[in-house]
Structure formats: C-alpha cells, structure tokens
Amino acid sequence: MEYFSHLLLNSGIFIILSVSLNLINGICGQFSLGHAGFWAVGAYTGAAYGVYLAPDFLPDFVNLFISCGIGFLTAALAGVLIGVPCLRLRGDYLAIATLGFGEIIRIIIMNMDTVGGPRGFTNIPLWSNLFWVYAWVAITILVIANILRGTHGRAIISIREDEIAADSMGIYTFKYKTMAFVLGAGFAGLAGSLFAHANQFLHPNGFTFMWSVIILLMIILGGLGSITGSIVGAVILTFLPEMLRFMGETISEWRMVIYAVLLILLMLMKPTGIFGKHEFNVLSFLAKFTGKKKEII
Amino acid sequence: MSSPLLELKNLHVHYGAIHAIQGLNLVVNEGEIVTILGSNGAGKTTTLHSISGLIPTSSGEILFDGKRIDKTPAFKIVSHGIAQSPEGRMVFPDLTVFENLEMGAYLRNNKEEVDKDLHYMFSLFPRLLERKKQLAGTLSGGEQQMLAIARAYMSKPKLLLLDEPSLGIAPILVKAIFDAIVEINKTKNMTILLVEQNAFAALKIADRGYVIATGEMFMEGKADDLITNEEIQKAYLGH
Numbered sequence: 001m002e003y004f005s006h007l008l009l010n011s012g013i014f015i016i017l018s019v020s021l022n023l024i025n026g027i028c029g030q031f032s033l034g035h036a037g038f039w040a041v042g043a044y045t046g047a048a049y050g051v052y053l054a055p056d057f058l059p060d061f062v063n064l065f066i067s068c069g070i071g072f073l074t075a076a077l078a079g080v081l082i083g084v085p086c087l088r089l090r091g092d093y094l095a096i097a098t099l100g101f102g103e104i105i106r107i108i109i110m111n112m113d114t115v116g117g118p119r120g121f122t123n124i125p126l127w128s129n130l131f132w133v134y135a136w137v138a139i140t141i142l143v144i145a146n147i148l149r150g151t152h153g154r155a156i157i158s159i160r161e162d163e164i165a166a167d168s169m170g171i172y173t174f175k176y177k178t179m180a181f182v183l184g185a186g187f188a189g190l191a192g193s194l195f196a197h198a199n200q201f202l203h204p205n206g207f208t209f210m211w212s213v214i215i216l217l218m219i220i221l222g223g224l225g226s227i228t229g230s231i232v233g234a235v236i237l238t239f240l241p242e243m244l245r246f247m248g249e250t251i252s253e254w255r256m257v258i259y260a261v262l263l264i265l266l267m268l269m270k271p272t273g274i275f276g277k278h279e280f281n282v283l284s285f286l287a288k289f290t291g292k293k294k295e296i297i
Numbered sequence: 298m299s300s301p302l303l304e305l306k307n308l309h310v311h312y313g314a315i316h317a318i319q320g321l322n323l324v325v326n327e328g329e330i331v332t333i334l335g336s337n338g339a340g341k342t343t344t345l346h347s348i349s350g351l352i353p354t355s356s357g358e359i360l361f362d363g364k365r366i367d368k369t370p371a372f373k374i375v376s377h378g379i380a381q382s383p384e385g386r387m388v389f390p391d392l393t394v395f396e397n398l399e400m401g402a403y404l405r406n407n408k409e410e411v412d413k414d415l416h417y418m419f420s421l422f423p424r425l426l427e428r429k430k431q432l433a434g435t436l437s438g439g440e441q442q443m444l445a446i447a448r449a450y451m452s453k454p455k456l457l458l459l460d461e462p463s464l465g466i467a468p469i470l471v472k473a474i475f476d477a478i479v480e481i482n483k484t485k486n487m488t489i490l491l492v493e494q495n496a497f498a499a500l501k502i503a504d505r506g507y508v509i510a511t512g513e514m515f516m517e518g519k520a521d522d523l524i525t526n527e528e529i530q531k532a533y534l535g536h
Contacts (some may be wrong), residue, residue, distance in 0.1 A: 151403070158400050161389035168349055168383060170375030170404040170452060225391075277391055 005130060009198050011238035012133040013191045016140045018218040018230040020187035023144055025216065026224035026277075027153075028180035029160025030087065031095040033212045035188050037102030040207035041078045042071030042189025044115050047124045047196035052114075054125070064127040068136065068193045075189020076182050078105065083181040087174065090163075102212055110204040120203040121196075128198035136194060140187050145227055147183075156180050160225070221266060223273030228280040233273070300363055302327045302488050303348070303379075303456055308357035308367075310340075310347050317343045319512040320357070325456065325490055330482050332491045332503040332520070336532075340512040341492040342384050345458050348490075349381040350374040361456070376404055378455035382445040384464065384492075390434025394425050397433050397444055401451030411451070418447040421477050439470030446474065450481060456488045457481070463495040471495070475502055500524045 021035045046067040054063045086097040115121045147153050155176045158166040166173050196202055214237065222233025240262070244255035251258065266274075303325040310318035318340045325331045333341050346352045348359055350371035359367040366374055380401075389397050398418065402411045419426040422443040428436060433444055442462055449457055459478065463471045479502050481487050493499035500506055503520040508529065516529065523529050 154396070154400060155403065157392065158389050161391055162387050164351060165383060165387040165389060166400075167351060167371040168375065168381045169400050169448070170372050171400075172370075172372040 006198075007238060007242055009128065009130055009133050011235050012130070012137050013195050013198070014215070014218065014234040014238050015137050015231050016191035016194070017188055017215050018222070018234040019140055019144055019227055020184040020191070021215050022219045022222075022225070022227060022230040023156075023180050023187075024184040026219050026226070026230070027148065027160060028156045028177060029163075030177055030181060031091060032098040032181070032184075033095045033209065033216065034082065034098035034100075034102035034105075035184075035215050036207045036209065036211035037082075037098075037105035038075040038078055038185040038188035039192040039195070039211070040105055040109060040204070042075040042192025043196040043202055043207070044109055044121065044192070045074040045189070046071035046193025047121055047202055048115055050125045050127065050197060051121070051123060060125070060127045061132060063125070064132055064194075064197055067127070067197060068190050071189040071191075071193030071196075072186045073189075075192065076186035078189075079182040079185025080178070083178050083185070087177045087181060099209060099212070102207075102209060106204050106207050109207075116202070118204065120201055122201055124196050124200045124202065126197060126200050128194050133194050133198070136190060140190070141227060141231070144183070144187075148227075152176065152179070217263065219273075221263065221273055223275035223277060225277040226273070226275040226279055228278075229273055229275030232275065301325060301360075302362060303490070304358075304360040305344070305348070306358040306360065308344070308347065308359065309355040310343055310352065311355045312343075312352075317512050318347065321509065321512075321514060323507055323514075325488060327455075327488055328482075328486050329504045330478070330489045330491060330502055332493055332499040332506045333509060334493060334496045334499060334506055334523075334529075335509040335515070336494070338511075339509045341509065342460055343512075344509070345381060345460050345490070345492055348374075349379055349458060351381075375452055375454075379458065380449040380452040380454035380456075381458040382442075382449040382460060382462065384460035388433040388436075388441050388444050388448065390432065392433060393430050394433055394436070394444055395429040397448050398425075398451050401448035402453075404452060410453070414451055414453060418450060421480060422447055439466045439474070442466055442470070442474060443477070446477065450487075454487070456490060459489060459491045461492055461494060463493060463498060471498060478502060496529070497524070 017035065017039060024030050024032045049067045049070050050063065082098065082101045086094055089097055109115060110118055155171045158169065158171060159173050159176055163173055218233035218237045219230045221237065222229030241255060241259050244258055245252050301324045305321050305323040308318055308321040321344060333344060335341050343352065347354050350369055354367045358365055361377060361379060366377060389400060398415060405411050424440055425443055425447060428440065433441065436444065446459060446462060462474050475498055478489060482489050491499055491503065500520045500523055506518065506520050506523045507514060508516040
C-alpha cells in the first residue's frame with residue numbers, strides 16, 4: 001500500500017511537471033528541454049529551506065507551503081534568467097540552449113557543498129503527503145487553464161500557431177513567450193519542492209537531461225497543447241513501467257523494452273498523442289448526448 | 298496638400314550581405330489603393346515587412362501619419378494603425394475562423410464596435426460565416442486568404458497591407474477577393490497598400506502603382522497609365 005501511495009504521489013508531482021512543460025512546449029510552442037533544471041532549482045531551494053531555515057513552531061503544512069512558494073519563485077527567477085536571452089532563439093536552437101542551461105544548473109548544484117554536492121542532500125523533513133500534492137496539482141491546473149481561457153491565453157496560443165502572424169496582430173510575442181516560460185518554470189520548481197519533501201533525499205543526478213525528456217514524453221504522449229492530455233500522459237508514464245513489474249517474470253525482465261515498444265506503437269497509431277490538442281470537457285461531453293450547442297454569434 | 302498617410306524615404310534593407318531594398322521612395326495618400334508590382338525577389342514583401350516592422354531597416358525613413366515608425370517593433374505598429382495580411386496567408390491553423398478574427402481585434406476593447414466589424418466581415422465574406430466554427434487550417438486556400446484579410450481588417454487599421462492576396466487561388470475567388478478589397482476601400486475609406494504579382498488584376502482596382510525590380514524603383518504612376526504602358530505590358534502583363 002505504501003508503494004502504491006508513493007506512486008500516486010509521484011504521479012501527482014509529474015502531473016504538475018508535465019502540465020507546466022505543456023504550457024511552454026505545447027501551448028506556447030517554445031521547444032524547451034530544460035525542465036529538469038527548473039525542477040532541480042525548486043527541489044533544492046525548497047529542501048534548503050526545510051533543512052536550514054524552517055522554524056519548528058510552524059505546522060508542517062505551513063512550512064510546506066512556504067517551501068513551495070520558495071521553490072516556485074526561485075525556479076521562476078531561473079526561468080527569467082534563462083528565458084530572456086534564450087527566447088530570442090527558435091525551434092531547435094532554443095531546445096539546445098535550454099538543454100545546456102538545465103545541465104548547468106545540475107553542475108552548479110553538484111558543486112555546492114551546503115546542499116550536499118555530489119553526496120546528495122539528506123535529512124529533508126517529510127512534509128509532502130497525498131493531500132497537499134494533489135491540492136497543488138489542482139491549483140496548478142486551475143491557474144494554467146484559467147490563463148488559457150483569457151486574452152493572455154489566446155495570445156500565447158497564437159504564438160504557437162504562427163509567430164509572425166501573431167506579431168502582426170499587435171501581440172508582444174516576446175513578452176508572452178517569457179510569461180509562459182517563467183510560469184512553466186515556476187510550477188516546475190513548485191513540483192520540485194513537493195518532490196524534495198516527499199523523498200527526503202535529493203541527488204543532482206536525479207535531475208539529468210533524461211528527466212526533461214521523460215516529461216517531454218508525457219506531454220507528447222498525452223497530446224501537445226492539451227492539459228488533460230498532459231495529466232493522462234503523466235499518470236500513464238509513472239504507472240506503466242511500475243505496473244509492468246507485476247506481470248510475471250518474463251514481462252518484468254523485459255519491461256523497459258515493452259515500455260519503449262508501447263510508446264513507439266502509440267506514436268505510430270496516433271502521432272498527435274492521446275488527446276491531440278483537445279481538452280476533455282465535461283460540459284461538451286454531455287452536450288454530445290443532449291445535442292445542445294452554444295451559438296457564438 | 299496634406300501630408301501623405303505613409304511615406305518611405307530612401308529606404309534601404311539588408312538581409313545579411315544582400316542589399317534587398319536599395320533606396321525606395323514611396324507615398325500612399327489617405328483613401329487610396331496603391332499597388333506595388335514586381336517579379337519574384339524584387340523586394341515587394343520585404344518592403345511590406347519593413348513597414349510593419351517585421352524586419353529591421355538599414356537606413357532611410359518610414360513615416361506614418363507624420364511619425365517615424367522605422368524603429369518601432371512590430372507589435373506596436375499595429376496599435377499605430379497598420380495591419381498586415383501576410384503572404385502565404387498565415388492564418389492560425391488550429392484556431393477556428395471565429396477565433397482567428399477575434400485575434401485580429403486583439404488590441405481593441407470596444408466590444409460593440411468589434412461586433413459590428415465582425416458582422417461587416419461576415420457580410421463581405423459569407424463563406425467565413427458558414428465556416429466560423431471550422432478550424433482555419435482546414436479551409437481552402439481562397440477561404441484562408443479571405444480570413445487573413447478579414448483578420449487584418451479586424452484591427453480596424455488606417456492602412457491595410459495586403460501581401461499577394463491572389464497567390465495560389467482559383468481565378469473565381471481572386472475576383473471575389475479583389476471585389477471585397479475595393480468594397481472595403483470605398484465604404485470604409487480604408488487606405489490599402491497592395492503587393493501583387495497579378496499585375497493586371499491589381500492595376501484594375503488600384504489608383505496608383507509602383508513597379509519595383511531588384512530592390513529599386515523601376516516605374517511609378519497612375520494605375521491607368523501603367524496598364525497601358527508598353528514596357529509594363531511586355532514585362533508583367535504578358536501582352
């Protein structure tokens with residue numbers, strides 16, 4: 001049971017990571033490969049607060065809240081530092097630049113003795129629990145979904161669609177790209193803080209470039225640009241490799257191969273991901289049965 | 298005479314080492330339809346892009362409403378009152394027709410006025426009304442062109458820049474689109490700068506025309522004069 005609830009907790013953290021990366025990659029169309037870096041920034045600063053600064057008299061959930069706030073702000077700050085110079089680049093160049101920055105962050109942490117350096121950061125207080133992780137999941141989704149519904153969201157989406165056309169509509173594309181990037185980075189940092197206080201141990205090698213790729217996989221699997229897709233992608237990719245463990249010895253041995261084959265098959269059959277760019281919406285789902293449609297004009 | 302709405306003074310533009318625009322002078326007065334003609338690579342689109350701020354100019358001035366705009370970033374130029382319908386249509390493919398038009402009115406706050414213009418565009422292009430909930434990427438080329446023009450109009454500019462609206466479109470739709478351009482110009486008194494390869498169609502609706510070749514002004518004049526000009530006929534009208 002403990003194992004299962006740990007998985008559930010991890011999948012919550014990965015939902016935040018994938019939804020936030022989706023804001024950058026899927027919705028704004030800026031190909032970033034540095035998400036693990038922002039995750040690490042949030043994890044280490046949140047953990048550092050827990051180990052060195054947190055006053056004992058505060059209840060755990062207040063401390064976790066402060067820690068998440070610190071994780072969010074520091075990662076968002078890192079997002080500004082990286083985003084402002086990098087977002088002038090496009091496509092592959094941006095991907096390489098963000099990848100480089102993600103690695104730089106990891107190397108810096110590796111060389112910081114106060115947070116354990118290569119020995120890893122230990123004795124982080126256990127504050128995260130299922131309730132608070134999923135509360136943050138809900139907040140993340142609400143905030144990002146709400147932004148998308150408004151004018152800012154339209155502007156961000158139009159950049160993905162066609163940056164030149166967006167520019168000639170009077171949209172300050174650089175501002176909105178930075179906004180999406182910083183917000184995405186901030187939520188990744190928040191997930192990092194939750195992660196640190198759930199695992200109680202951090203190591204710089206837990207934040208390699210591979211993790212950026214895995215988060216990217218989640219959003220591509222779910223459907224770039226779809227928040228519901230990112231959630232489903234994150235849940236599938238946290239549970240699938242683990243569930244394959246329990247399917248008999250042969251499958252367990254070959255589980256990473258099966259996992260890879262399943263990914264390839266899905267991409268071949270549905271290259272846009274499970275949800276494509278669509279959102280699952282209860283109201284429009286019901287409308288299919290009642291036959292009611294709202295008129296726009 | 299009052300000062301022109303748009304004036305290019307000795308404009309130069311470079312793409313790296315390539316001197317794409319070499320000292321262009323051009324004037325657009327209020328209420329006119331002016332067309333820029335020229336063959337592939339003559340610098341027509343470059344001229345439009347430099348007006349709307351999408352590419353930086355090297356030297357020279359661009360004056361709009363008496364103010365210099367050649368150093369203004371693209372997104373601010375729209376608020377000055379210039380809107381561009383880019384070449385190759387560039388609609389937002391994954392937004393619906395309706396959402397595309399909403400994006401065009403991105404900078405406007407007066408909902409009533411926007412609604413009025415929206416209805417005007419739908420009356421001008423009934424096709425778009427039929428397809429308002431369809432994703433723009435699934436429209437035909439001609440319909441996308443209509444959408445691109447309508448979207449540019451939705452920002453209610455003083456100057457509408459149209460980049461090759463007839464490119465790759467069925468002849469019957471070309472006529473519909475050019476009729477709509479004239480209609481916008483006449484009823485809304487909107488100034489239009491039209492870049493075209495289809496010289497004959499463009500000169501028929503334009504007041505004046507400029508012909509550019511390899512980044513330099515080749516000829517300018519009243520549209521009626523250009524259309525009868527022998528050199529133009531040989532080079533661009535295929536007579």
